[in-house]
Amino acid sequence: MRVHVVCTTHWDREWYLSAERFRFRLVQTLDAVLDLLERHPAYRFTLDGQAIMLEDYLEIRPERETEVRGHLTSGRLRAGPWYVQPDEFLVSGEALRRNLDLGMALVRRFGGEPVMAGYLPDAFGHLANLPAILRSRGIAAAIFTRGPGPEVSALGDLFCWRAPGGEEITAHRQPIGYGLTLSPDPEAARSQLRTALEELQAEANSHEFLLQLGSDHSRPQPFVPDLISEVGAPFVFSDHDAYLGAVQAEHLTLLSYQGELRSGQSHPLLSGTLSARLYLKQRNYALDDRLRFTIEPLLALARPYGAAPPETYLRRAWTLLIRNHPHDSICGCSIDEVHDEMDVRSQQAESVAEELGRDALERLGQSAFAGCLLVLSPQEGDRRLTTELLLARHEVTAGALRLGAQPAQFRVLRSALVSTLAGLVAELPQWLEQLGDRHPIRFLSWTVRDTHLEGEVDEGARAPDCPPPDTLIAEAIAAGVQTVELRVYQTLVQLSVDHLPEGEVAALKLQVAEAGVQSPPEQVPGLANGQLSVEVNREDGTLSVTEHASGQTWTGLHALRDVGDRGDTYTFSAVPGAPIKSRLLRTEPGEPGPAFGSLNLTYELTLPRQLTPGRDARSPDTVTMLIQTRVVLWNSARHLEFQTTFTNTALDHRLRVGFPGDGAGSLADSAGVTVIRPELRPGPETANWAEQPADAHPLNHWAAKQSPAGVWGVASRGLSEYGQESGLSLTLVRSVGWLSRDDLPERPSQAGPPYPVPGAQCQRIIQAEYAWFAAYQTAEQLGAAALAYVHPPRGWLVPTSPQSPSAEG
Template identity: 75%
Template sequence: MTSAPLHVHVVCTTHWDREWYLSAERFRFRLVRTMDAVLALLEAHPNYRFTLDGQAIVLEDYLEIRPEREAELRRHLASGRLRAGPWYVQPDEFLVSDEALRRNLDLGMALVRRLGGQPVMAGYLPDAFGHLANLPAVLRSRGIGAAIFTRGPDPQVAALGDLFCWRAPGGEAVVAHRQPIGYGLTLSEDPQAARAQLRAALGALQAEARGHELLLQLGSDHSRPQPFVPELIGAVGAPFTFSDHDAYLAAVRAEHLTLPVYQGELRSGARHPLLSGTLSARLYLKRRNFALDDRLRFTAEPLLARAAPSGGAPPEAYLRRAWTLLVRNHPHDSICGCSVDEVHDEMEVRFQQAEGIAEELERDALARLAGSPDAGRLLVLNPHAGAFLDTELLLARAEVAGGAARVGGQPAQLGAVRSALVSTLAGPASELPQWLEQLEDRHPVRWLSWTVAGTHLRAEVDEGPRAPDCPAPDALLAEAIAHGVRTVELRVYQTRARLTTALAGTAPAQALDLAAASDLPAEGAGTARLLGAHLVVEVDHQDGTLRVTERKTGRVWPGLHALHDVGDRGDTYTFSATPEAPIRARLLSAEVAERGPVRQSLDLVYELRLPEGLTPERDARSPATVSLLVRTRVALWAAARHVEFSTSFTNTARDHRLRVHFPGPGRGSLADSAGVTVSRPDLRPSADTVNWAEQPADAHPLTHWAAKQDPAGSWGVAARGLSEYGHADGLSLTLVRAVGWLSRDDLPERPSQAGPPYSVPGAQCLRALTAEYAWFPAFAAAEQLNAAALAYAHPPRAWLVPARPSPPPPP
């Protein structure tokens, strides 16, 4: 370093968790008081600046209560003395998609600009539980050239100092600032003590500084601005001046430093707890988030685009509203499952609201396609070139009677038929138009028949997409009037069938003919094994695992799909195993569920006798036990090179972790993460980690797939919404992790508190749960496994597009 003078950029802020140990509405009371205090200081001190924690949603939250202060807020945003963004909310990076991160930035930056300000152009992530290897690319996609963070650096990264060039695997790079003393300092109200704190902070920052520009943040979790700070900094003077993140980064760039380059994830608990237990806390939230993200990206938006030429599209605000509701569930304390139960109950409401918007957008798009070339056909959307379609359709009862069909000429199975009388209506004929309108609001009429006896009309209706030969409801009303009908009885049936077929093409969108078939081979009883073109799956009745044989090479994979359960004395932030040996599941039954030309499946039923919880001392599992029944459907497509699983159970035990294990060779693991492949070493607690803030754990974020490498290539697992895997002695997927405390201070893996010591019974996940995942044998290259896993995780989806009824013949 040269002898240039030091410059300390003092950024006043508050780390604002919108919801955490209180709900968003409870925290809003504190937010309004905090913002009132910020505005008062900005008015009183012309040199004062304040930064709103890198997120913009707090502006919305404040103005909903203080709309009368919008002009004042706008004035300070326009002047640059009040800063916000670029994020809409402070996200967790590993539990949401990279597309959701980009939408988060879009929402945040747009909000700041609507209020007259310019968003901070730094990816500020002070408290996220680790950082993506591809975060530089995500930031660069929105014109952001810097990242500021606290958690995640390992000793190698810490040795780089407070500044380095962080490069994504694709080459995109940002200036990265690691905050050496954390993301916020609270000063003593005693002037001399406060000055001593500033001197100590300056020394700590200098010790790790690469240049002469230093960043010091004042303000911590949910803290209000300290009113004496403007006078204190003014009195202390150089090298301390009020600043913001953009001004600091501009000064860093002006130094023209030669920065060391780092490429990779930031997921270490060496300096700060990584809190990897949040990957599996309240897994039901992660699965629902994955499903809704998938629906918005790969169903609602493509359907809207396909229907656009038909005109009459709903306002774009609907789709924006759905994404906004989803992103509001992405703050790190929210999607991570480490808040009080009230917070996560409200998250489920937001998911439900966004799902409702998505469903209405899809219904509207399909209705507008009724006049397009897709009308009356099966529209297939295929976001990742999947070869296998498994979808549920509303059909007329007569259409599913044969149990088989053809899709675009390809054989298809129709199974799992559920036909039920869902509504009966009886009353005067004058109410018939209203009934039919209500029916149309739920599902359009697919098939309709009626008989007239005297003045009474009896009608039967099948719900589903309308076909061209289905009379319009007006025709029913006209005939009723013509026959002098006075009373009407309407019976409504709903028939759902599961259609499975191998697709002839893998185009992103195609409309195919769906027709009944009578020449397909019938299902046979068969034995409890699955036979495909590439794989043979057999059940080992001794231990309940599966043995898969690759037909081409003869390689046998034994012991697959072993269910292991261990006690967990940890909290929502950290898994902490009790000392007992894992409990293994006992296979109760294995039966053929499906044996057709397209797909075969087995139903496996397991039982685990689990301790009901922990002993009062919390150091072991309790002697009292409960039964946990696990039902797994194992499916093998005739032409597939992978095996699919759907596992359902109602969790009956507390304080435990249930994983499904797939043994196999290989060290560490590969995994996809925000669109790139990362390598993760097998790091375990050792003498080198004894002084870490949190010990390393065999818990890693799962976006879509994880793999191990052996001489034959890369083999692995994939999942739809499961977010944690282990890579010790093979690959494991966490199906549930049940704990009862937000945070504890008696865990050997993490001796410090990570949050308030509150009881959170909802985190025990005593509810019905379902997990969908797949196993893949070795592919020659990881890129091939990536393609196959993405096609599984985001499979093709299909709908019967309604067709407008034929016009009635002329009188």
């Protein structure tokens, strides 16, 4: 028997304090660690399975880098493999892999070798596909605390964890939690060690035990090196790799488990974090999608043309994004200051992405793509393009258009005069340069009247026929112009087409159709294509959808329901009372066109303003929220798309949109695989759990139910929580005002400090994009359609340059 004593500290980089305030404590902590390593040759310390602690420390203590490098090289100081300790369900599987790449590279940059165990002590549950993600980076083990249910606890502290694809790792469940703080009294500390050993033995599958010393933001206890030396066998200083290596040397036959770890039996699962501050999750989703499916493909296409920017720019964008992925950060369960700083990181990453995309498009202007609409399709399956473009006003109203061989339609989102510039002609070059910094100049026109020039500029993707700005300057000077007035317009439109060519990349000509494109008939309050017919209930605005082929009708779709929430950022806690339903104010037909039809629905929702002072009921005073939803039915689609916008003016509530339908439990995609989530409700068997089961499940991209008609479901671009009772529902907003509370029946213990967090009330404009899918024969078919929706084709009008070759349509 041997007890591997791993000295550590669980370091939430930001949580109830900001990152900089915690860094102040981190520097003091690692100063103490380095001093103990210097004084005690047998002592070892592990940096919580993440490497960013090295970066944060050495930015303040660069003079101690030599010491850090020496201890990393010797293996007495360990870090990684993660860059940050992530939440697994609220970020993409690719982001988890990039997280590992950054962490392992950082440790090696400072002269060490990363810990080769997926150490996730405090993550709020674990992915079914985590074994495959870890194996993809050469990691063959995981160590965790939260998430196991009765079926996993029965396996003991070690088991073989198998991913759906067959990848296997050795998993260690920490029976007594991820850290122990010892008493400074020697006899009391020895008693704690004996008790811990007995508890570990009770669930052990091996003669090798793992005991961690150190907890949340704890500094190393200076008496521990002498204490462990005096106690002696079976206690030895160790690290995760040494412990797992000793386990492997035993050649144990371990029981196997396949599936997620999302139970609140032993430790609170804290599933309310799936919907706390949803705006953070949506912004993270959009930036992840942009980097993977826009910026990286554009950079790859542009590589042969011109000098590419350094690869460190792309790494910088990913690093900024992943710094938002610690579980207390992306989960929305920190103080307001933390989440304000997350917005800054997101803005910085978006700025890098913007410049990388602009540079790639300019270099593609020297390729055969010049002058064409470049379309990238991230997913196979039905390809429907909806992309925002900045185009000249005269082209927006040009009539019937084609993209390649397909009819296309424009939807004008905004067309406005954004500025007027007036002054001397000498200022014209500076104005044009400033405009070019914001947007390429798409369209120029001007008239010279005596010594005065009147011009119009439309900002946007540069058109092939747009004269260079230098031409305007030269003509103005030649004409003796002395004064200039420029009116600057910005026209934002959406270009849509129902069918795109096969393949990931297409370069298509956008042109006015010669003939043969008929205007669609005038729409009535409903939608129909060759597959689905949609009707609107005039009272509550729910939809009835009939599938033509099967004759099946779904009713009550898109039901807006609101309930009071007395919980905190960690846990939803419903206030007694029936859900409040919306009322339909009006239905208006949207823009007709050759690609899709649409309806604009306006709902009214009258809600209690907040909770009563006793927090056991909703207040009698009310606020009214107007909810605008645009419903889109593409011409050849078997799904409906929704774009919903409202200003959240109520406090202490949760608003969901529901889609009734048959089926028990749910299917969902999760980091690249499909998982099954059975229904589990609070009952006698869960009465003693650390947290009661909740109808709140992580939404990666889509969720579905198996019904007699087939597999039907929902999908979303960035919404991260769904419910599976009485159909499927999506959370649009959850408003709470407390970081943590200790008076919730669902979770009797505190999950964090009892701090007020007014920002978690989400008093802001809420925008959500989601879809409902009629039944498919298999989950694979529905999943392919859903992924084609959540990661749609995207397009850009590639500018031209004097060196551009002629492009093929």
